[in-house]
Amino acid sequence: MDTKDLRALLKTDFSPEEAGLILSAISRLVNARATHDEGRELVIRCLDRRERFPDGLSMVLDGLVRSVGLLPYVAESRASTLEDQLLLEAHRMPIVGEKRVFHTLQLQIYRELVAGRNVVLSATTSVGKSAIIDAVIATGKHHHLAIIVPTIALIDETRRRLATQFGDHYDIVTHPTQITSPERETIFILTQERALTRKDLSLVTFFVIDEFYKLDLRGDDDDERSVDLNLCFHKLASTGAQFYLIGPHVDGVVGLASSYEYLFVPSLFSTVALDIVQFRLPRHGGQREDKLIELCSDLTSPTIVYCQSPHSAHDAASALLDAALFPLVPELDDAVEWLTFEYPSDWIVTTALKHGIGIHHGNIPRALQQYVLRAFESGTLKLLVCTSTMIEGVNTVAENVILFDKRLNNTSLDHFTFRNIAGRAGRMRRYFVGKVFVLEEQPAPDRFTVEIAVGTQGPNAPISLLLDLEDEDLTEVSRDRVKGVRDASPLSPETLRLNRHVSVDRQEAIYHLITSDLLLYHDMLAWTGMPRPPQLLGVCDLVFDYLDTNVLKGYGIFSGNALKASITRVQMSQRYREVVDNFVAHRRADTTISDGVELALRFMRKYLSYTFPRHLMAISHIQADIFRRVGLEPGNYGLYAAMCENLFLPAGLYALDEYGVAPETARKLGPGDFKTLDAALDYITAIDLQKTQLLNFERDMIEDMRATLRRKM
Structure with a gap:
């Protein structure tokens, strides 16, 4: 029997005699180097059908499990010989209180890291790359460690995991307001942007x-x-710190060899098997929606539906709701009550959640994203409709993945991204065989090599990257490029470096405008602290005219004055609901209430809390550069930029959003200038929730957050 025949037979009610033939055939595959990985996949499929194998063949199956390195699947009760027991003990994770064991790939990587080697591990989602991090921390070899993650959502997921195991021994730092001490063991869990701003790494x-x-x-x-991630890697690696780079399967890495010694491990090792079904349905015409409804009516285990964008996620959820497949879920009533209080009741997210359908994408409030994931993990939700914001980086357990789209935003999925999404089906020790349903057509296989730009510094390397490197870290070609930009620009090298996120051309256009009438613009732009209304209008005009014209038009903002009004509305509103209602009331005629809600949320979280402060500080750096040269007192927008970043809440209260407590709830907790996350955590840990005017869902949010806090004293 070949591999295809074995897969087919394992899906049937095979007989005891056929079970023996199956194991015999798999044994031959496992024992040949060329077919070892295929043999491992078939061993996993056997584990999924273990009940079909007679007791007399259990030892044979366990032997195959051990021979392919899947030690976590070997129960200690079945380690019948001393050799088996020693093998399990050799793979034991070195974490106090843990009884888990490594599989062979995990043990290999762990040993390399403990030996002090740099490792780049490229492997499927299911192999448990994070468990190796935990094991390295448990050795106690490193007093200060940093984990750089792509999203704030993954900060919280990682924090929760590590706080449980190491919170009594390590300070866990996630937020810019947290202060560290060199004498205290510390684990930094940061995005690349946050890592670049810290001076204590x-x-x-x-x-x-x-x-x-x-x-x-x-x-x-x-x-x-x-x-930013390249600069973050360079900042940490150039100190001599050991690194462990992890991610899904890629074919190669370039840009490291000239500067660092490292071991690249591209592994096909997997702890789950995948069944991939393609339907090749057209993008338009309703057939995809019909197939989605059909699949979701049959699937009973946790299912993720991948969509290319929030709009597509709404379409998929609406199709499922229209099919009336999902009854009301009373366990979600408290969450629905909170959503209805804080947002219009017609928001698709609220309607879907009533019926047990979770929606997860970048426009959803962060605390709600975390709640939806927890409800999915616990089994309260069986269906999660999401975009790449959840697929890339957030670990969750699902048996099934449905690819509703074969695009990411408006670009066709490449094979690498497809494999990353498909890899979310199945999970070690939970679902042996993941099922992937591709409604359109699967992307053709291709190769993906990661080029680390800070190492290669090719001719097309962004000047924003090169401007932030020291002269000795630049290649000769890059040094000439940077020199050319600096020599030609009227702005100082320091301003260009601080403003590297803004194109040099746009910075220089602002420079020339300000210098065209120094006295006029000095009165308008040289402010510190809180701007007067004309001063805020002045910077909003610059932002609109020179930096964010097209972005702001997407929010229905067509002038600097309209931008000023939108910011002021957020600042003056007693509830964010007022901002949301205003966006809904003034939405375009061809958009829905849900579109209006999410446009408001995106404006507050992505623009006002992220893009605007960065561009505000870019203008601050430019005006300061100009006015200092001519002997005029410059302004400093740092305080106001920080206020915008925190949506005009105290920084500590707003930071609770990252721990699962929504800003809408945080602002109800009472007066207090909580300037740091730790101050807010101290307060919220001590507060008597029964004496607050919070909804049940809000109390649950806080209780859940409290349960994850283990802080070194």
Whole structure:
């Protein structure tokens, strides 16, 4: 029997005699180097059908499990010989209180890291790459470690896991307001942007970059973040710290060899098997929606539906709701009550959640994203409709993945991204065989090599990357490029470096405008602290005219004055609901209430809390550069930029959003200038929830957050 025949037979009610033939055939595959990986996959499929194998063949199956390195699947009760027991003990994870064991790939990587080697591990989602991090921390070899993750959502997921195991011994730092001490063991869990702003990472001796493929500049909207990730890697690695880069399967890495010694491990090792079904349905015409409804009516285990965008996720959820497949779920009533209080009741997210359908994408409030994931993990939700914001980086357990689209935003999925999404089906020790349903057509196989731009510094390397490197870290060609930009620009090298996220041309256009009438613009722009209304209008005009014209038009903002009004509305509103209602009331005629809700949420979280502060500070740096040169007192927008970043809440209260407590709830907790996350955590830990005017869901949010806090005293 060949591999295809064995897979087919394992899906049937095979007889005891056929069970023996199956194991015999798999044994031959496992014992041949060329077919070992195929043999491992078939062993996993046997475990999924273990009840079909007679007791007399159990020892044979266990022997195959051991021979392919899947030690976590060997129960200690079946380790019948001394040799078996020694093998399990050799694979035991070195974490106090843990009884888990490594599989062979995990043990290999762990030993390399403990030996002090740099490792780049490229492997499927299911292999448990994070467990190796935990084991390295448990050795106590490193007093200061950093874990760089791609999203704030993954910060909280990682924090929760590590706080449970190491919170009594390590300070866990996730937020810019948290202060560290060199004498205290510390684990930093940060995004690349946050890592670049910290001045206390010099003591880090071991760091991890999760989803390291994002170091590659792929020419898309994420290139700015990829530049930051390259700079973050360079900042940490150049100190001599050991690194462990982890991510899904790639074919190669370039840009490291000239500067660092490292071991690249591209592994096909997997702890789950995948069944992939293609339907090749057309994009338009309703057939995909019909097939989605058909699949979801049959599937009873946890299912993720991947969609290319929030709009597509709404379409998929609406199709399922219209099919009336999902009854009301009373366990979700408290969450629905809170959503109805804080947002219009017609929001698709609320309607879907009533019926047990979770929606997860970048426009959803962060605390709600975390709640939806927890409800999915616990089994309260069986269906999760999501975009790449959840697929890339957040670990969750599902048996089934349905690819509703074969695009990411408006770009066709490449094979690498497809494999990353498909890899979310199945999970070690939970679902042996993951099922992937591709409604359109699966992308053709291709190769993906990660190019680490800070190492290669090719001719097309972004100048924003090069401007932030020291002269000795630049190649000769890059040094000439940087010199050319600096020599030609009227702005100082320091301003260009601080403003690297803004194109040099746009910075220089603002420079020339300000210098055209120094006295006029000095009165308008040289402010510190809180701007007067004309001063805020002045910077909003610059932002609109020179930096964010097209972005702001997407929010229905067509002038600097309209931008000023939108910011002021957020600042003056007693509830964010007022901002949401205003966006809904003034939405375009061809859009839905849900579109209006999410446009408001996106404006507050992605624009006002992220893009606007960065561009505000870019203008601050430019005006300061100009006015200092001519002997005029410059302004400093740092305070106001921080207020915008925190949506005009105290920084500590707003930071609770990352721990699962929504800003809408945080602002109800009472007066107090909580300038740091730790101050807010101290307060919220001590507060008597029964004496607050919070909804049940809000109390549950806080209780859940409290349960994850184990802080070194």
